[in-house]
Amino acid sequence: MSKNAIGGPKLKKTLLTILHYGWLTFVCAIVIIPLAWMVVASLTKGKLLAGVPLLPKFSDFTLEHYQYLFTYKSQTGAVLPDFVAAFLRSLSVAVLNTVVVALITTMTGYVFSRFRFKGRKPILTTFLILQVFPSLMSMIAIFMIFRTFGWLNKPIYLVFIYAAGAIPYNTFLIRGYLRSIPLAIDEAATIDGASKSAVFFKIILPLATPIIGFVAVNAFMAPWMDYMLPFQLLNMQNQTVAIFLYRLTDPLITVYYNPLNFMAGALVLALPITLVQFYMQRFIVYGMASGAEKG
Amino acid sequence: MASIPSSPAADQGRVRKGPAIGAALASLLLPGTGQFINGQKRKGALWLALPVLLLVGEFVTSNWGNYLLLKSGKVPPQALASMADEVTLGAAQSGGPQAVDLGALFGAMAEEESGPAEDLFGGDLFGGEDSEAQFFTPGSFTYPDYSKADKAYVVRDFGGFFTRGVWGLFTLGRLPIDAEYAGARIELYDRASPWMSADNSVVLLGNGLIAMAILLVVALLWAFGVSDAYRTAVKKQLTGTVEGFKAFWLRIWDSLYVYITSAPAFLLILMFTVIPIVYQFLLAFTNYTYRIKLGAKLIEWVGLDTFRFLALDPGWLSIFGQIFLWTVVWAFMSSFTVYALGFLNAMVVESPLVKGKKLWRTIMILPWAVPSLVSLMVFRNAFDKDGLVNQFLFASGLMEPVSNFLHDIGLAGQADSPIFWFQPIYNGKLARFVVVLVNLWLGAPYHMMMIIGVLSTLPRELYEAAEIDGATGFQRFRYITLPMVLAATVPALIMTFSFNFNNFGAVYFLTGGGPSWDPSLVPDSMRIIGSAMPGQTDILISWIYKLSFTKDFEQYNTAAVYSIVVFMLIGGFAVFSMLRSKSFKEEAGE
Numbered sequence: 001m002s003k004n005a006i007g008g009p010k011l012k013k014t015l016l017t018i019l020h021y022g023w024l025t026f027v028c029a030i031v032i033i034p035l036a037w038m039v040v041a042s043l044t045k046g047k048l049l050a051g052v053p054l055l056p057k058f059s060d061f062t063l064e065h066y067q068y069l070f071t072y073k074s075q076t077g078a079v080l081p082d083f084v085a086a087f088l089r090s091l092s093v094a095v096l097n098t099v100v101v102a103l104i105t106t107m108t109g110y111v112f113s114r115f116r117f118k119g120r121k122p123i124l125t126t127f128l129i130l131q132v133f134p135s136l137m138s139m140i141a142i143f144m145i146f147r148t149f150g151w152l153n154k155p156i157y158l159v160f161i162y163a164a165g166a167i168p169y170n171t172f173l174i175r176g177y178l179r180s181i182p183l184a185i186d187e188a189a190t191i192d193g194a195s196k197s198a199v200f201f202k203i204i205l206p207l208a209t210p211i212i213g214f215v216a217v218n219a220f221m222a223p224w225m226d227y228m229l230p231f232q233l234l235n236m237q238n239q240t241v242a243i244f245l246y247r248l249t250d251p252l253i254t255v256y257y258n259p260l261n262f263m264a265g266a267l268v269l270a271l272p273i274t275l276v277q278f279y280m281q282r283f284i285v286y287g288m289a290s291g292a293e294k295g
Numbered sequence: 296m297a298s299i300p301s302s303p304a305a306d307q308g309r310v311r312k313g314p315a316i317g318a319a320l321a322s323l324l325l326p327g328t329g330q331f332i333n334g335q336k337r338k339g340a341l342w343l344a345l346p347v348l349l350l351v352g353e354f355v356t357s358n359w360g361n362y363l364l365l366k367s368g369k370v371p372p373q374a375l376a377s378m379a380d381e382v383t384l385g386a387a388q389s390g391g392p393q394a395v396d397l398g399a400l401f402g403a404m405a406e407e408e409s410g411p412a413e414d415l416f417g418g419d420l421f422g423g424e425d426s427e428a429q430f431f432t433p434g435s436f437t438y439p440d441y442s443k444a445d446k447a448y449v450v451r452d453f454g455g456f457f458t459r460g461v462w463g464l465f466t467l468g469r470l471p472i473d474a475e476y477a478g479a480r481i482e483l484y485d486r487a488s489p490w491m492s493a494d495n496s497v498v499l500l501g502n503g504l505i506a507m508a509i510l511l512v513v514a515l516l517w518a519f520g521v522s523d524a525y526r527t528a529v530k531k532q533l534t535g536t537v538e539g540f541k542a543f544w545l546r547i548w549d550s551l552y553v554y555i556t557s558a559p560a561f562l563l564i565l566m567f568t569v570i571p572i573v574y575q576f577l578l579a580f581t582n583y584t585y586r587i588k589l590g591a592k593l594i595e596w597v598g599l600d601t602f603r604f605l606a607l608d609p610g611w612l613s614i615f616g617q618i619f620l621w622t623v624v625w626a627f628m629s630s631f632t633v634y635a636l637g638f639l640n641a642m643v644v645e646s647p648l649v650k651g652k653k654l655w656r657t658i659m660i661l662p663w664a665v666p667s668l669v670s671l672m673v674f675r676n677a678f679d680k681d682g683l684v685n686q687f688l689f690a691s692g693l694m695e696p697v698s699n700f701l702h703d704i705g706l707a708g709q710a711d712s713p714i715f716w717f718q719p720i721y722n723g724k725l726a727r728f729v730v731v732l733v734n735l736w737l738g739a740p741y742h743m744m745m746i747i748g749v750l751s752t753l754p755r756e757l758y759e760a761a762e763i764d765g766a767t768g769f770q771r772f773r774y775i776t777l778p779m780v781l782a783a784t785v786p787a788l789i790m791t792f793s794f795n796f797n798n799f800g801a802v803y804f805l806t807g808g809g810p811s812w813d814p815s816l817v818p819d820s821m822r823i824i825g826s827a828m829p830g831q832t833d834i835l836i837s838w839i840y841k842l843s844f845t846k847d848f849e850q851y852n853t854a855a856v857y858s859i860v861v862f863m864l865i866g867g868f869a870v871f872s873m874l875r876s877k878s879f880k881e882e883a884g885e
Contacts, residue, residue, distance in 0.1 A: 013648070016648060017648045017649075020643050020646055020648050020649050021649070023639075023643050024643060024644065024649065024655050024659075027640060027659060028655065028658045028659060030736065031658060031659060031661050031662055031736070032658065032661075033683075034670070034673055034674065034677055034683065034736075035661065035665070037673075037677065037683045038673055041676075048681065049676055049679055049681040049682055050681035050686075052683075052686070054683075054686055054687060054690050104559050104560050104563070105560070107556045107557060107559070107560070108556070108557045108560040110556070111552075111553045111556050111557050112557075115552070115553045117553045117554070125870060125873070127564075128869050128870060128873055129862075129866040129869060129870060130564065130568050130569070130572070131869075132793050132797070132862075132865045132866055132868075132869050133568070133572055133858075133862055133865075133866070134797050134799065134836065135567075135568070135571070136799055136836065136840060137572075137575060137836065137839060137840075137854075137858045137861070137862075138568075138571030138572050138574060138575040138858075139571075139843065139844075140497075140574070140575065140578065140843065140851060141501065141504075141570065141571035141572075141574030141575055142567065142571050144497060144498065144500075144501035144574070145501065145505075145566070145567070145570070145571070147498075148498070148501060148502065148505070160563060160566070160567050161567050163563055163567075164563040164564050164566070164567035164568045165567075165568065167560050167563060167564060168564070171560065196552055221666070224666050224668070225666045225667050225668040225669075225800070226668075227668055227800075227804070228799070228840070232844075242668055245668075245669070245672065246668075246672065246804075249672050249675065249676065259676050259679075262672065262676070263673070263676075266669040266672065266673060269666065269669060270665045270666060270669050273664070273665075273666055274661070274664040274665060277663075277664035278657070278664060281660075284744070286748070
């Protein structure tokens with residue numbers, strides 16, 4: 001890339017192009033190899049990582065790990081296989097979390113972007129401080145609360161914690177976005193006789209769809225990946241999919257330990273989530289850019 | 296409200312403060328009375344409901360009725376003992392808000408209702424209300440005579456949610472298991488008469504906090520009632536009329552619109568973020584460790600003892616210092632690397648030289664789309680002894696050179712083959728390096744997407760102008776792209792830093808904190824914590840987790856002290872960076 005490169009600008013351009021494609025190929029290889037390894041491992045017989053070939057032999061492939069996921073029941077008489085039940089549990093938590101977080105943070109973000117009121121700044125600062133404190137650190141107290149209300153072993157109540165944790169940051173995000181919508185629009189509507197709620201539902205909400213979409217995707221994603229809260233608050237009969245998968249990779253739990261089962265499960269889990277991510281990509285890129293700028 | 300001048304008081308130009316203060320005082324003593332004095336009946340009733348609800352809540356969850364009967368002497372203590380059963384059991388049932396039981400859906404799915412969750416608190420000590428243990432035989436004991444020394448137990452034995460809550464918060468309980476009380480032995484859990492059960496300090500602390508939080512909200516509303524009574528009284532003198540209930544309600548709705556709209560957010564945060572944080576912080580001032588089996592022993596307030604010990608003990612201090620240092624290095628390294636690589640990738644993909652941008656981009660953001668827990672566990676397997684990495688090194692014949700190289704540059708303590716990435720003590724540095732590397736795989740795509748987003752917002756004209764001026768590609772990058780993208784992403788970078796500072800998953804799921812600390816370097820004062828000792832890749836938060844949840848070695852108070860430290864550090868950092876940020880300054884200037 002030095003300025004004294006031999007050859008004319010054309011050669012330099014060719015070299016640069018090769019360099020670009022070379023780098024892209026390298027990065028994509030690094031990205032794909034572990035994922036491809038996952039796929040191959042999930043199709044390999046047995047329960048040993050050492051048995052996973054580097055170069056897949058298609059004739060040796062087996063679906064036994066997928067079969068395990070969709071048939072294995074730890075308790076006789078269970079309606080659904082363990083994995084499917086865990087997956088559905090996580091799914092319902094994720095869906096409910098999406099609804100709750102999107103609804104609440106939009107309202108809060110709207111209020112914080114449009115109204116001046118007593119305690120607004122202290123509250124914002126408090127939000128900012130709270131958002132850095134992971135719920136993981138106050139697990140003991142959360143356990144106590146769940147125990148007091150009889151919510152232990154009931155996955156759906158995890159939504160409370162996820163939502164409470166997600167509100168501060170997302171409020172900031174939505175507030176930052178709404179500030180870029182001119183106040184004149186609200187005012188015009190108010191003059192025309194629209195109530196505050198009407199302004200919110202008829203004007204703000206449609207305009208804020210991209211950022212709300214972003215918040216919703218994030219809220220949907222969060223529960224799938226959480227391990228600590230369900231681990232402490234749910235028993236094995238009510239596990240979420242993260243715990244189910246983790247157990248498959250823990251050598252200390254010999255009954256379940258099987259990294260190849262894990263690979264299959266991880267793929268089955270990752271596939272729909274990845275699809276959702278891609279489907280919502282428009283919102284995500286948008287939200288990230290605005291999040292980056294507004295902080 | 297509009298026609299002020301017609302009233303006599305306004306003609307005189309002054310307001311008599313007396314009645315207004317009287318109304319305010321009345322409201323202070325009993326909410327609503329001030330409003331009644333002002334002639335606002337419905338409003339008064341609204342506020343009067345506040346203490347009424349509080350008292351009802353207290354009474355329903357209590358045994359005060361029994362206490363009064365006992366005091367009046369109408370019923371002998373012994374007879375009451377069996378009466379207490381039903382009342383208290385009923386109270387226990389109606390104790391918490393009965394939400395619609397969505398959880399049942401899941402119970403059905405998993406086909407069998409199950410026992411308690413992973414028991415945080417050592418065995419079945421407090422298995423809860425379902426435990427079948429210990430039925431008492433009526434008449435084996437009586438209520439004590441609450442006149443003398445036993446007075447201190449009145450609230451304990453009869454108190455409702457609020458009084459008992461506050462009592463528990465201050466005392467953390469008085470009677471452990473096996474204590475002699477009321478002529479009987481205190482049981483661990485007594486289904487028939489819970490007041491004969493041992494006190495569980497942790498539960499008392501939690502209930503106390505919730506009671507305090509509710510009382511705080513009530514106090515705020517109460518204070519609002521006082522100020523309302525005062526202002527209405529003043530206004531009444533000025534205008535001669537009081538505002539009707541409907542008008543009041545509309546006004547409240549109007550001015551409180553913001554609070555009401557954000558109330559769900561506040562409530563959730565109060566309940567599931569603030570209270571747990573306060574709870575965790577309070578544990579730092581107790582002596583709660585694995586040595587205290589709940590029920591068998593009571594927790595005590597010890598003030599700043601734990602802080603003092605951790606600050607003065609050289610062993611703890613030095614390990615904390617090392618973990619802290621690594622946490623900072625980790626947060627910095629991981630944030631910097633993901634940002635730099637994300638930037639590079641964004642520049643390359645968005646370069647005009649590259650065709651098929653969409654396809655490249657789609658592949659490159661894959662790691663971000665895969666749930667991080669999944670990728671971390673895949674990498675844990677990939678760096679296993681038999682994992683992808685070692686297999687690849689063997690197959691390509693690179694095992695020995697790589698192993699020797701890692702040894703030579705000092706990352707690996709020995710030139711093993713295969714390489715043990717996360718296990719042996721001498722490979723601490725290597726494990727740390729790999730953690731940063733894996734985090735790069737996970738984190739770079741996010742930053743790439745973010746920067747691509749920012750790139751698309753940069754003004755075209757700048758580049759056109761630069762091109763006309765003959766700026767080279769590198770110059771355009773150096774003087775336009777870099778500063779503008781940096782300026783736009785500083786807040787995100789700060790966020791990334793504070794996120795990584797507490798990036799529990801990246802460490803815990805990849806290495807579990809391992810390799811373990813060199814036993815010869817463990818200070819003597821720390822040997823008591825056994826397997827709660829941090830590993831070499833543990834960052835503060837994962838160590839705090841270990842301190843709280845390593846079975847049989849729980850150090851709740853130490854973990855709490857460290858959480859306070861982390862909270863102060865990272866919260867302070869967040870506030871500091873926000874105060875400096877553009878958007879906040881703009882707002883301050885408004």
